[in-house]
Amino acid sequence: MAIKINHLSHTYNPNTPFEKVALQDIDIEIQDGDFVGIIGHTGSGKSTLIQMFNGLIKPSLGQVLIKGQDIHAEGVDKRKIRQQVGLVFQYPEYQLFEMTVYDDVAFGPKNLGLSKEEIDERVRYALSAVGLGDEYYEKSPFELSGGQKRRVAIAGVLAMKPDILILDEPTAGLDPKGRNALFNQLKEMHEELNLTIVLISHSMEDMAKYAKKLIVLYQGKIAYQGNTREIFREGKKLEQIGLAMPQIRYILEELKMKGMAIDTDVLTVEEAAVIIRDYLRKGGGTQ
Numbered sequence: 001m002a003i004k005i006n007h008l009s010h011t012y013n014p015n016t017p018f019e020k021v022a023l024q025d026i027d028i029e030i031q032d033g034d035f036v037g038i039i040g041h042t043g044s045g046k047s048t049l050i051q052m053f054n055g056l057i058k059p060s061l062g063q064v065l066i067k068g069q070d071i072h073a074e075g076v077d078k079r080k081i082r083q084q085v086g087l088v089f090q091y092p093e094y095q096l097f098e099m100t101v102y103d104d105v106a107f108g109p110k111n112l113g114l115s116k117e118e119i120d121e122r123v124r125y126a127l128s129a130v131g132l133g134d135e136y137y138e139k140s141p142f143e144l145s146g147g148q149k150r151r152v153a154i155a156g157v158l159a160m161k162p163d164i165l166i167l168d169e170p171t172a173g174l175d176p177k178g179r180n181a182l183f184n185q186l187k188e189m190h191e192e193l194n195l196t197i198v199l200i201s202h203s204m205e206d207m208a209k210y211a212k213k214l215i216v217l218y219q220g221k222i223a224y225q226g227n228t229r230e231i232f233r234e235g236k237k238l239e240q241i242g243l244a245m246p247q248i249r250y251i252l253e254e255l256k257m258k259g260m261a262i263d264t265d266v267l268t269v270e271e272a273a274v275i276i277r278d279y280l281r282k283g284g285g286t287q
Contacts, residue, residue: 002196003030008062022048024220035197037211044217054085086162090169092153102137105155126158147178164196208246208267248272
C-alpha cells in the first residue's frame with residue numbers, strides 16, 4: 001500500500017486565540033498505482049493533508065504510513081521516506097533557478113551524492129517522462145512556455161525517483177493547450193511508470209477525466225471517498241457542500257429533461273459524444 005492514514009487530526013496554533021482545526025479524524029488508504037483526486041473548497045484541508053503525506057507537517061493526532069512505514073516513528077529516516085514521495089506545489093516553476101533545463105533537473109540527484117552516470121540517467125529519464133527531449137537540455141528554463149516550465153519542475157521531482165507523486169493544482173495558470181498537454185503527460189506517466197499519483201484540483205472536469213478515485217473534503221473531514229464515477233453520481237449531495245458535477249453531466253441531464261431518452265451517467269465529453277451519437281443513430285432525433 002502506498003499511503004495509509006489512520007485517525008489523523010491536525011490543529012494549527014493549539015491553545016492560542018489563533019487555534020484552527022484543519023483536519024479531523026481522517027482515514028485514507030491509497031493503493032500502489034492509484035490515481036487519486038482530492039477535491040474540496042478552499043480551507044477544507046486539502047493542502048494540509050498532502051503535506052502530511054511526506055512529513056512536512058506532523059499531525060496533532062493519528063498516524064501516517066508510507067509503504068507501511070510510520071513516517072513519524074522514532075528512528076525513522078524521514079529523508080529516505082521523502083525521496084519516495086514527490087510533492088509538487090502550485091506554480092513549481094517559481095523554484096527553477098539553474099541556467100539550463102538539464103542542470104535544474106540534475107540538482108536533486110546531485111544532492112544525493114550520486115555518480116555522474118547515475119545523475120545523467122535520472123535526468124534523461126525524468127525529462128523523457130514529461131515529454132521533453134534532448135533538444136531542451138541546454139535551453140534556459142526561463143525561455144520556455146508556462147506549460148514547459150511546469151514540466152521541467154515536475155521532472156526535477158521525478159529525477160528523485162519517487163514511487164508517489166503528489167500535485168497541488170498542477171495546471172493552475174496554464175492555457176487550455178498547456179493544461180491538456182500536462183494532464184495527458186501525467187496520465188502517460190501514471191500508466192507507463194506505474195506511479196501512484198495524488199492530485200488536488202478545483203476542476204471537476206479534470207478529476208472526472210483522469211482520477212480513478214476521489215476523496216472529498218469538507219470542513220476538515222472526509223465527506224465522501226470512493227470510485228470517481230460513484231462519487232459524481234452523488235451530484236445533489238456534492239452541491240449541498242458547494243461542489244459540483246462535471247459540466248457535461250449537467251448538459252446531458254438538461255437534454256434528458258427536454259425529452260431525450262439518454263443515459264446521464266457520464267464523466268467526460270467523449271463519453272457524452274458516444275451516448276448522443278448512439279441516440280441519434282437509433283432514430284432518437286427524428287420526429
